[in-house]
Amino acid sequence: MPSIQPRNSIFEQLDTYGHKKIVFCNDPDTSLKGIIAIHDTTLGPAMGGTRMWNYKNEQDALEDVLRLSKAMTYKCAIAGLNMGGGYSVIMGDSRQDKTEALMRKFGRFIKNLNGEFVTSEDVGTNPRDMEYIRMETEHVTGIPESLGGSGDPAPVAAKGVFMGMKAAIKELYGNDNVAGRSVIVQGIGHVGENLVKLLRDENAKVYVSDINDDRVRQVSKKYGAEAVSNNSIFDLSADIYAPCAMGATINTQTIAKLKCGIIAGSANNQLQNETEHGKMLVEKGILFAPDYVINAGGIISGYSELMGYNKKRALQLTENIYEATRNVLKLSKAENISTIDAANKIAEKRISDIKKVKSTY
Ligand SMILES: NC(=O)c1ccc[n+]([C@@H]2O[C@H](COP(=O)([O-])OP(=O)(O)OC[C@H]3O[C@@H](n4cnc5c(N)ncnc54)[C@H](O)[C@@H]3O)[C@@H](O)[C@H]2O)c1
Secondary structure, X not given: OOOOOOOOXXXXXXXXXXXXXXXXXXXXXXXXXXXXXXXXXXXXXXXXEEEEXXXXXXXXXXXXXXXXXXXXXXXXXXXXXXXXXXXXXXXXXXXXXXXXXXXXXXXXXXXXXXXXXXXXXXXXXXXXXXXHHHOOOOOXXXXXXXXXXXOOOHHHHHHHHHXXXXXXXXHHHOOOOOOOOEEEEXXXXXXXXXXXXXXXXXXXXXXXXXXXXXXXXXXXXXXXXXXXXXXXXXXXXXXXXXXXXXXXXXXXHXXXXXXXXXXXXXXXXXXXXXXXXXHHHHHHOOEEOOHHHHOOHHHXXXXXXXXXXXXXXXXXXXXXXXXXXXXHHHHHHHHOOOHHHHHHHHHHHHHHHHHHHXXXX
């Protein structure tokens, strides 16, 4: 995908990825500064997380929400969901600036979209926050199980990443055993910790890193993983690198250093530049399991909640990520294209096929 040029006008930035709509949510009373981006609604209402992050500036927040919402269009398409792509970001430190009023006010902005956007948890938000949003609008998923929702989507997201990782292991090593494989998990928050558990349960050797030292201490002790400093992860040799923090960790500088056979993690938008870095990974012989293909478990969980939540069904759909990843890897090999290009091709085909279906009312 092309890079957003910050010096362009807002409309030019929306045109970069073909966005439909953007809503700036500004409320001085609750200190809310948020952005909702709707990328594409061909398949259905836009669905995507709400991220609360201490962005350096407004441009960084805008760029993040545009990239995240576009990825959601592709994620929903390839996962076979009848939902489009959207995302929202709230500027601020989730540990200090988050209040009930701020989240509920944000819920009101979602309500004003009349169902065009449905949200759920992401970095910096949790089921409690979704409960606050639910007080103002029904267009939210991931509310606590005690209230009839699907709860935290992170364990389901981790399960999907695990299935996608296994599909990549199968491609490279001929069997999908995780036992004995070494995996670096970068970012051990909601999804990362659940992934560490799944990996350790099947006897993988796991290295963990995070910018939060307390998390590293707790998680490494709890699961018998080895703590590594965040600065040294790209110097470490391992079978798999699992980015589970923020996006764009795979770029020209890190690809030069990476010493792994597979990249498979939960972070959204791992490649700083899809075309350039997808190609560089092919040249270096690193197998990239496309992020939006393997991290779809979270959105599958939210989608199931909209359809009348059934945990078993959500987990079954998430297990299909193994086959979806295998299909992407097969197409990439058959057409000699990068795995991200192969995933994009499959997703775009579904969107274009369903567009034809919808031309009859
Ligand atoms: N939560 C979900 O259901 C879900 C679903 C699909 C994809 N994702 C994606 O997975 C990633 C993680 O989501 P989460 O819900 O676990 O978030 P989280 O906020 O619970 O965890 C993120 C962790 O990453 C750490 N971190 C942040 N920057 C870092 C850095 N530069 N280096 C190392 N660690 C860093 C944080 O300290 C935190 O522990 C995000 O990119 C998110 O968009 C999440």
